[in-house]
Amino acid sequence: MFPWNPRNIFSLLSVSFSLYLLGSIFGKDLLKSHNALYKSKKALTRQMHEKEMLLKEVHHRVKNNLQTVSSLLSLRSRSVQENKMKNLLKSTQNRVISMAMVHEMLYMRKDISQIEYRSYVQELSEYLIRSIKGLDSKVHLKIDIP
Structure with missing residues (x-):
């Protein structure tokens, strides 16, 4: 010890x-x-x-x-x-x-x-179409962005 x-x-x-x-x-x-x-x-x-x-x-x-x-x-x-x-x-x-x-x-x-560029372009395009052509627009938007 x-x-x-x-x-x-x-x-x-x-x-x-x-x-x-x-x-x-x-x-x-x-x-x-x-x-x-x-x-x-x-x-x-x-x-x-x-x-x-x-x-x-x-x-x-x-x-x-x-x-x-x-x-x-x-x-x-x-x-x-x-x-x-x-x-x-x-x-x-x-x-x-x-x-x-x-x-x-x-x-x-x-x-x-x-x-998210696609969502931005989609939202902006829809707004511009509504503001220029109105709510009864016959414009159909097709966005092809990855």
């Missing part, structure tokens, strides 16, 4: 004390590192939340501005008598609405690197 002489006890105590000192030093370093990581994670989470809120605000403002421009174009086209100018205003309004649709589709995506 373990011989109980003072030299062995002293060796055991010195090794134990050394381990205790090393453990407390490394423990303090680990604790400091953990606290630093926790604080930086908390700061990054807060910054990410702030950026998400700012992005939502920007989206809301862009959406409202595009709607305002579209409405102004619509109001202006109602007061114009000349067909050429009315068509020009309607065409411009359709472009603004197209931009709003692109913006909305980008905003709805979690990953904007993968946009």
Whole structure:
């Protein structure tokens, strides 16, 4: 077993004390590192939340501005008598609405690197046909996009 002489006890105590000192030093370093990581994670989470809120605000403002421009174009086209100018205003309004649709589709995506182009073209085309030809349009849309 373990011989109980003072030299062995002293060796055991010195090794134990050394381990205790090393453990407390490394423990303090680990604790400091953990606290630093926790604080930086908390700061990054807060910054990410702030950026998400700012992005939502920007989206809301862009959406409202595009709607305002579209409405102004619509109001202006109602007061114009000349067909050429009315068509020009309607065409411009359709472009603004197209931009709003692109913006909305980008905003709805979690990953904007993968946009469903087919659904965008389908939705935009249907809108443009309705806005130009009306609800009773005899235009049949066939989209062949992979």
